[in-house]
Amino acid sequence: MTDLYAVFGNPINHSKSPHIHRHFAEQTGQDMTYTKQLVVDGEFAAAATEFFAKGGKGLNITVPFKLDAYRFADHLTPRARRAGAVNTLAAQTDGSILGDNTDGIGMIHDMHNLGWELHNKRVLILGAGGAVRGILQPLLEQEPESLAIVNRTHDKAEQLANSFHDLGDVRALKLEELAGQQYDLVINGTSASLHGELPPLPDDLLAPGACCYDMMYGAEPTIFLQWAQDHGATGVADGLGMLVGQAAEAFYLWRQIRPEVVPVITAMRRQMSDKNHK
């Protein structure tokens, strides 16, 4: 029987997840369907209960329901517990629902595919929202030399640093404390670039050979990646690879097969740029 999967969100129309998972299913010969479902605010638990009651095997969860999914799950993986958010639900053989968070590991795998090394590197993260919380444990597991968090609202950066300091050298910095500091990897986890904005960063922030990663993506380089290129970054990447990477890890949780991400990223990139140039 064909296994049923879906992504829940609001809005959901532009979700690329069905497309990605169809690629994966084809590539690995899995008998499954994957649809997208618009869920009304406040009705996540009812919609998820109904989905699993009719035999659904797994869900991806996107904005704004990752906290609802965290609460809905019967069990959590350690990384989902740390993230405080769930992007993947999987029906277990005993009927219970497991909650996982594959966002961070998706980003780490993308960085590995790009050939970026994290071990012993000085890492700076811009932003302290839900998206950043989701990546901190997988990042710290790579044993960077240090991890600094800077956020427009400094208190939120402090709270995050405090909740993860048992996992490594993670600290909150104020924007002005960046003066004179240099980093090997800078990750933009703010939603500022969605509005074409950028936190005011010092010109000499990037160490020689530094890489910059934007968790956002678009057909054109984000404003943060433009800044990175103008300030001597050796490598830049946007969050398309992270999107496909988190999907691949969800697929692995559901099907115990790890699909190839690079052909899917390449196909999606081509599609995005074709659309943009039509």
Ligand code: ATR
């Ligand atoms: P998400 O779940 O995507 O992380 P969020 O929790 O709303 O969304 O977090 C958005 C992040 O982008 C926050 O770190 C936010 O900073 P504040 O905590 O000060 O709100 C940051 N952000 C959004 N717009 C920004 C801007 N124009 N300049 C700098 N930071 C911005």
